[in-house]
Amino acid sequence: MAMTGVLRPGHVQIRVLDLDEGVRHYRDVMGMEETGRDEQGRVYLKCWDEIDHASVVLRQADRAGLDFIGFKVLNVKTLNQLEADLKEYGVKTERIPAREMLETGERVRFVVASGHTIELYAEKAPHGNGCGGVNPTPWSPQSERGIAPRRLDHALLYGPNIEEVRKLFVDVLGFTLVEHILTPDGKANQVIFLSCSIKSHDIAFGEFPEPGKLHHCSFLMDSWDHVLRAGDIMSMHKVPVDIGPTRHGVTRGCTIYAFDPSGNRFETFKEDRTPYPDHAPLTWTFDGLVGEGGLDYVQRKLHETFLTVVS
């Protein structure tokens, strides 16, 4: 947890072109549990080992992408303090009323320099993970349905001005820069990996001319084996795979990148680092992205789509 009380990415609202297709993907292929639908027609889903009501909200729209990503913070006191800190830093914030999102309290919403909408919230009703809270089981039957990721893990967002975004997340929200990929001239950041925990990243930003773009939302798998099994299930459902199975040199994460029916990239990801905030950030040169396997460690090749395909 960041010293400022930001816990984790708690929800993403993803735009899908066809709601039924989207639900079939996240519920039946990914194996997430549908936990609700609201009067706006949005569909709420959660991963099997998440406690809170939902981590993915699907909204039907005429263009794919990410409406916003929300971070859960420790409590209401922390939420109020962070809103004050954001305002003092010069960020314009707005309050989204409680229950605008099912089972979720007030959200503090703001737009960062890359054009992405970020939210902070303190309250989301628990739904449970099927293991129980007293003498719990180590897993639940839901953990065997479909790809069955443990949780929503992180997102990589593409847009301009990521240096300004880095400063905000580090100086105000208390995130740590864990790894970064430099631009070809080595003078700036191409991609930054930021953590509010001891994960390799809770959110990442890549420099990109168009604001507000989604590179991928990522879901945590337990092992290489589970990532490979996810690949089998993607193939069974003809899910278009983008990169992998492979390991990223950056973050060491074992990965498959693929696309949902709307063309939103998602990732099945096995974490393999536990960086603490006192660790110095790891640096990747741009040619390290290719030559040293930064993107694809096994094949040591750059997949153009990593730099160009967003939703």
Ligand SMILES: O=C/C=C/C=C(\O)C(=O)O
């Ligand atoms: O070189 C690119 C690395 C991308 C890393 C991830 O998407 C990840 O670690 O989840």
Ligand SMILES: [Fe+2]
């Ligand atoms: Fe990722």
